[in-house]
Amino acid sequence: MGFSILFLFLLSSAFHINLSSSEVADDFRKSCDTSNGNFTANSTYEANLNRLFSQLSSDQDFNHGFYNMSVGQSPDQVNAIALCRGDQQEDVCRSCLNDTIYALQQHCPYNKEAIGWSELCTLRYSTRKISGVLETDPFTGMWGIGNRSAPRDDNDFDRALSFLLKNLSVEAAARGPLSKFAAGLTASSQIIYAMVQCTPDLSQQSCSACLAKASGDRMKSYCYGRTACRVLQPSCFLRYENNLFLDDYTANITMVPFSPPANLFRCSVTLQYID
Numbered sequence: 001m002g003f004s005i006l007f008l009f010l011l012s013s014a015f016h017i018n019l020s021s022s023e024v025a026d027d028f029r030k031s032c033d034t035s036n037g038n039f040t041a042n043s044t045y046e047a048n049l050n051r052l053f054s055q056l057s058s059d060q061d062f063n064h065g066f067y068n069m070s071v072g073q074s075p076d077q078v079n080a081i082a083l084c085r086g087d088q089q090e091d092v093c094r095s096c097l098n099d100t101i102y103a104l105q106q107h108c109p110y111n112k113e114a115i116g117w118s119e120l121c122t123l124r125y126s127t128r129k130i131s132g133v134l135e136t137d138p139f140t141g142m143w144g145i146g147n148r149s150a151p152r153d154d155n156d157f158d159r160a161l162s163f164l165l166k167n168l169s170v171e172a173a174a175r176g177p178l179s180k181f182a183a184g185l186t187a188s189s190q191i192i193y194a195m196v197q198c199t200p201d202l203s204q205q206s207c208s209a210c211l212a213k214a215s216g217d218r219m220k221s222y223c224y225g226r227t228a229c230r231v232l233q234p235s236c237f238l239r240y241e242n243n244l245f246l247d248d249y250t251a252n253i254t255m256v257p258f259s260p261p262a263n264l265f266r267c268s269v270t271l272q273y274i275d
């Protein structure tokens with residue numbers, strides 16, 4: 001048994017060394033959909049997409065960083081949703097969208113449907129109606145950004161993290177149609193900062209469902225054992241780190257003190273009472 005623990009220790013040390021040497025420099029992620037059709041050069045679809053890009057770049061309404069647009073007529077209609085991270089100001093948002101448009105043009109040049117996830121904004125477009133529709137696929141995750149070598153107590157960290165994410169998910173989903181964003185921090189063996197955000201065209205139920213998926217099986221598969229991680233889905237995103245990655249002036253970071261689940265508390269009170 002001692003031997004296998006030593007082995008696990010060596011294995012995890014080797015893993016960490018390996019991770020540190022492969023720093024993720026570019027945190028842009030994309031999904032170019034190849035099943036919903038491609039367009040050709042000089043097609044009506046291309047013209048509509050370019051019109052949409054230029055409208056998005058020149059849109060004068062900030063609207064809390066949410067853009068819901070539609071250009072052209074079916075079957076060449078392009079529908080788009082763009083969303084900046086909830087704590088970002090207009091100038092940063094605009095330049096992020098501009099960069100994301102450029103990145104998608106490079107990476108998905110002829111796909112009718114695509115998603116680009118940048119650190120501070122997300123852009124999606126499709127021939128389908130996407131406004132108000134909950135979509136959790138395709139998805140991706142990202143870890144290894146931030147301080148990965150910090151030691152952590154798994155149980156403490158995981159319980160505090162899931163407590164924090166649950167709180168933020170309820171808060172974000174309950175917010176109005178302008179912005180469904182919530183940011184907070186909690187402390188276990190270390191401080192954890194987190195944010196969750198849904199595209200604000202979603203209903204409260206859809207936003208909750210989206211975040212539940214992100215913080216459930218998707219977080220397990222991408223983030224287990226990580227002190228910094230992101231889960232990116234079309235309709236919602238979450239991110240946590242033990243570094244302050246949010247803009248602390250605009251994010252309204254709520255301190256969420258970790259407290260054990262209420263049923264444990266009730267149980268101990270009852271025992272005391274019987275005693």
Ligand SMILES: *[C@@H]1O[C@H](CO)[C@@H](O)[C@H](O)[C@H]1NC(C)=O
Pocket residue numbers: 034035036037038
């Ligand atoms: C679209 O183009 C990609 C290559 O860029 C190709 O793999 C895919 O099969 C095409 N999809 C359709 C529906 O033609």
Ligand SMILES: *[C@@H]1O[C@H](CO)[C@@H](O)[C@H](O)[C@H]1NC(C)=O
Pocket residue numbers: 041042
């Ligand atoms: C698209 O239009 C440009 C400019 O009119 C032309 O140079 C190019 O050959 C056209 N491409 C295709 C595939 O038709």
Ligand SMILES: *[C@@H]1O[C@H](CO)[C@@H](O)[C@H](O)[C@H]1NC(C)=O
Pocket residue numbers: 094095098099102
């Ligand atoms: C938008 O992106 C293009 C290409 O990356 C760049 O040349 C241009 O300066 C950007 N404009 C703004 C306002 O950021």
Ligand SMILES: *[C@@H]1O[C@H](CO)[C@@H](O)[C@H](O)[C@H]1NC(C)=O
Pocket residue numbers: 147149150151243
């Ligand atoms: C990463 O963690 C180490 C050890 O806890 C600490 O010395 C270092 O300052 C941290 N770096 C950052 C960027 O937080």
Ligand SMILES: *[C@@H]1O[C@H](CO)[C@@H](O)[C@H](O)[C@H]1NC(C)=O
Pocket residue numbers: 068069070131132200201
């Ligand atoms: C988004 O745009 C579509 C098409 O223009 C419209 O039907 C829908 O009501 C808009 N949704 C929001 C939340 O603005």
Ligand SMILES: *[C@@H]1O[C@H](CO)[C@@H](O)[C@H](O)[C@H]1NC(C)=O
Pocket residue numbers: 086087179181250251252
């Ligand atoms: C933070 O709170 C202020 C005041 O209530 C509000 O105007 C602002 O929109 C909030 N910011 C975010 C990102 O929720």
Ligand SMILES: *[C@@H]1O[C@H](CO)[C@@H](O)[C@H](O)[C@H]1NC(C)=O
Pocket residue numbers: 167168170171254255256257
């Ligand atoms: C989240 O935590 C804050 C701070 O403790 C609290 O005021 C708020 O009611 C909590 N929200 C939920 C939905 O638990």
